[in-house]
Amino acid sequence: VGTAADDDAAAEFHAFFERHYAELARLAHLLTGEPDAADDLAADALLALWHRWDRVRAADHPVAYARGVVVNLARTRVRTAVRERRRVALFWSQRAERSENPDVAGVVDVREALRRLPFRKRACVVLRHAFDLSEKDTALALGVSVGTVKSQTSKGVAELQRLLGTRAAPRAPRQVRAAIARSGGATGGTR
Amino acid sequence: MTGPRRDADERLRARLREAAGAHRPDRARILARV
Secondary structure, rough: OOOHHHHHHHHHHHHHHHHHHHHHHHHHHHHHHHHHHHHHHHHHHHHHHHHHHHHHOOOOOOHHHHHHHHHHHHHHHHHHHHHHHHHHHHHHHHHHHHHHHOOOOOOOOOHHHHHHHHHHHHHHHHHHHHHHOOOOHHHHHHHOOOHHHHHHHHHHHHHHHHOOOOOOOOOOOOHHHHHHHOOOOOOOOOO | OOOHHEEEHHHHHHHHHHHHHHOOHHHHHHHHHH
């Protein structure tokens, strides 16, 4: 027999579901790269939350907890997929080698590039920059320190830029720029 | 942070936000599983 307290809990959970299911599914999508699996994973995370809703609703940041559950489920799924790919690679080693090292800048889209990042860097970049979470909230969701978020995000962004071929061109050293200026700024070589 | 790098980072952020928003979650599918 349901009680008024049960009804309240159910109503609160329902409101939480409506507010956050889309964000959680999108987070799962960027972390796994799989649209259908992302929705199932978000559902599994929400179900896990409902099973411990009394604790979750009492937490300071229920949504941070929810994001953490999504991240953990996504990590497990990605690891399983990687293991599966390695098994396949035993049979198709040459082909696998090519696909493991397609380090060609500018030909991959952002989702494909994300999939090539190690999971923790990927999660940091996604939470910080796709979902605009603060470093503190990202750390809370991932269960790591703010320092780790800073370093992993910075490295992850640099790697993504390299994969996408969008990294800003490094400036020439000052002496080189000065020499170019002295020679009239000519860039057309005589080779 | 230098200008070109800031621009590159901003462009990357925009692409990431766009990639996140591109996924249209199936509410009914999620609800059915919960």
